[in-house]
Amino acid sequence: MAERAERILKNIGLRGLKNAVKGNDYRREASISYGILVGGYILLQLLTAAGLISHNLQGQFVPICVYISLAVSLNLVVGISGELSLGHAGFMAVGAFGGVLMSRILGQSMSFEPAIVIISMIFGAIVASIAGFIIGIPILGLRGDYLAIVTLAFGEIIRNLMNVMYFGFVDGKLKFAFNHTIEGIEDTDRIITGAIGATGTKTMSNFTWGLLLCLFTVFIVLNLKNSKQGRAIMSIRDNRIAGESIGLDVRKYKLMAFVVSAALAGMAGCLFGLNYSTLVPVKFNFNTSVLVLVFVVLGGVGNIWGGIIAAALLTVLPETFRQFADYRMLTYAIVLILVMIATYNPSIKSRLNAFLGKIRPKKNKGSSKAKRKKSGKEAE
Amino acid sequence: MIAAPQRHVIAHLIGKEEIMVFLTNLISGLSLGSVYAIIALGYTMVYGISKMLNFAHGDVIMIGGYMSFIMTMYMGLNGWLALLVAMFICTVLGITIERLAYRPLRGTGSLAVLITAIGVSYFLQNIALLIWGANPKMFTSLFKGMSPVHAAGGQLTITPESIFTILANIVIMILLTLFVSKTKAGKAMRAVSEDNGAAQLMGINVNQSISLTFAIGSGLAAVAGVLMLSAYPVLMPTTGAMPGIKAFTAAVFGGIGSIPGAMIGGLILGIIEIFSRAYISTELSDAIVFACLIIVLLVKPTGLLGKKISEKV
Structure with missing residues (x-):
């Protein structure tokens, strides 16, 4: 074997x-x-x-897969579509709670777990993509910073709404309440209880599901990136006005990237939800969105496998070096700033490239990419 | 002004108590809104001049709060003196952040700068976490010992915090408007925010202007921090994050780059927040505030008082 x-x-x-x-x-x-x-x-x-x-690290397998999948799907928006989304955790939350809800409903009549997981994940993806669509339609006309702040706002709105949602079974029927608890409900029949979150979830995820999720996410993102639509999305990223002038529907393509990314995040969120018997909405706050963004940036914006490695390492390392837990976020912050300056500052960038060229003189690696970046910058 | 007999009728119809509750909420809304307005000034000026969203601005507020806290608690300084020290430290901090993190990335597009700003924000929060710990500190009000004002025959109580915050907002707004429109440095700032390149050709020191903007914004952040903590005294490393985001919302609401816009946006946002807390739901108040931002951006993407900038090829 x-x-x-x-x-x-x-x-x-x-x-x-x-x-x-x-x-x-x-x-x-x-x-x-x-x-x-x-x-x-x-x-x-x-x-x-x-x-x-260690047992501890084994418990991290599914979260690692979830974060990899989130990083890859966020890369679709940040790297390929060139828009900063700060609400990725919001879509993850929608997928998580939607998926958990679905798994509980299915769990009443079905006992075949893989089917439950698959249907829940599809459901999570659908709900998250609907959320992405509703959010995307109005905001994708906005530019850079505005878009970022609005995605942040939407992430917070989603989390706030999760705090006042109540789902549960009363006499075997699904009941929903908004902003007040459900009356006459048994504790074990609660599914989602406002700020307490999802409770009593039957954990069905495992490492293999995590791998399948990652493979599916990478498959979707890579194929989108290398399709006609993907090239259209990237050309809009590089020069919006030029893209418009050759007849590309900017909103449509941006929305496409955004909704696909949201759906994939929802799917990942669903697996995340199925990994824990209790899940609080606070888990999906702004910090989680930033964490995923850190993975994307450190892996290299637009680089799919870089994001995979960054997500895996940055989830494993803090677990292994627990004694440095206090310094974890501080290190992230410093590394984030340094990486951004090193990759985007014109003079440092050229010096860095010259330095790397000395180490690896043989190949002119990624020259087309560099050219593309350069032309995009000139247009700005 | 409503004439006396009419007022009597209204009071009769709605009930005097409800009017008093309404007025109390309105005043605390104005007070919170004033804090947002002062923070929003920092955002709006920085955005106007360097076209970047200074995400770390909210955390400068928090640092200001901690500085003031330390000065009063451990150094035994008077609250007002501590405020001055905090303002000075925040000013230096603001200039340093701009110099080290933002200047190397000037002109590289919003994505890189925004991510760096998020990095700076996390840096400040985690430094604070390492130094002062996660346990909340109870901030002593700057106006401790002053008695609240009673109006309407003792039924309406206005805290000194509210009065001073609203007053401070008005004073700062007037001074800043005068500074920007009358002084040479202010005019230079406006020139740089209008056209960076042309301003440079006219002999304006762009770097200095941008540093000055960061200095003013960060100094004001310290003021806002102390005023906010006087009214809501819980001081934590994450204290500044939410007000920072909301103040940016306020700046966008009023039209980014516009000083009166920041004031109007801040006040409206503060009132919306307090009223949705009082009359709709505490949990949903943030959601309502952000929903308002989105609606404004959809209806008028440049904000209430913002100017339209057309994109050129």
Whole structure:
């Protein structure tokens, strides 16, 4: 078993290398992304089987997958569509509570768990995409900072609404109440209780579901990125006016990226919700949105596999170095500022590139990307 | 003004007590709104001049609060003197942040600057968390010992905090408007916010103007922090985050870049918040405030008093 797994791992690695040599951007990005995910999964499963991974860290497997998926889906908005969204946790919350609700409803009549998980995740994605659509339609005409602040506002509104929503069963029937508790309800029949959140959820998630979620998210995002629509989205990011002038419907494409990203976040949120028997709305505050943004930025804005690595490492490391927990967010903050300055400041950037060129003189790696960035900046 | 007999009729119809509750809410709304207005000034001026959303502005308020707290608690300083020290420290802090974090990224587009500003905001919050811990500190009011004013035959009580906050807002607004329109430095600031490049060609020191804007905004943030904490005395590392976001909302509401806009936006937002807390729901008050922002942006994307800027190729 172990040998076979190693062989598969090797194969994937080799294929990734082959494509990298071939220089096919899409296939390279895809094979690296899938390779990291599947390789990481197999590696962690092997290590777990060998008993090398602490119980604590095993508990982090599903959250890691959820954060990877969130980082990849946020990258669709931040990296590919070029808009800053600060409300990603809001969509995650919608998906989480929608999915948990669905799982409880299904749990009444069904006992086949995989079906429940799949239907709940689809439901979570649908609810989140509806939220994304409702939010996206009015705001996507706004520019940069305004869009960011409005997504932030929407994230807070969603969290506030979650605080006053009540769902539960009374005599086997689903009841909903807004801003007041449901009367005559048994404690075990509560599903969502305002600020207390979702309680009594049957945990159905596991690492394999997490992997499937990540693979699905990466599949959707990469294929969108490399479709006609994806190129349209990126051309609007690079120069909105030029995009408009060749007849691209700016709002439509921005909305497309936004809604797909929201749906994927909802799906991830659903798996997150199914991972805990109790889940409070406070979990989905602004800090979570920023955390996901940190993953995206540190992995490289627009770089899918970079985001995957950043999300995985930054979720694992704080667990491993618990004694430095106090300094965790402080370090994030400093690294965030330094990375932004190093990647965007013109003089530091050129110096950095010259330095990297000295280390790796042979390839003019990512020259098309650099060109694209440059032309986008000139237009601004 | 409502004539006396009419007022009597209204009082009769609605009930005197309800009017008093309404007036009390209105005053606390104006007071909270004044705090938002003062914070919003920092946002609106910085946005006007450097076209960036200074996300860390809310956390400068928090630092101001802590500084004032330390000065009064451990250094034994008078509250007003502590306020001055806090203002000075925040001014220096504001200039430093601009110099170290924002200036290297000037002209690189809003995404990079905004993410950096979020980084700065987190940096300040976590520094505060490391130094002062997560436990809330109880802030002593700047106006401790002053007795509240009783109006309408003792039925309406106005706290000194409310009076001073509203007064401070008016004074700051007048002084700032005069500064921006009359003084040379103020005119330079306006020139830079209108056209950075042209201002530079006219011999205006752009860097200095931007630093000055950050200095004024951050100094005002300290004032706003102390005034806010006098009325709502819970001081934590995250104290500034929410008011900061709401004040930005206020600045957008009133039209970003406009000083009177910040005042109007702040006051309206404060009143909306207090009234939705009093009459609708405490949990939903933030949601209502943000919903108002979204509605304003949809109806008039430039805010109430904002100017329209057309995008050029």
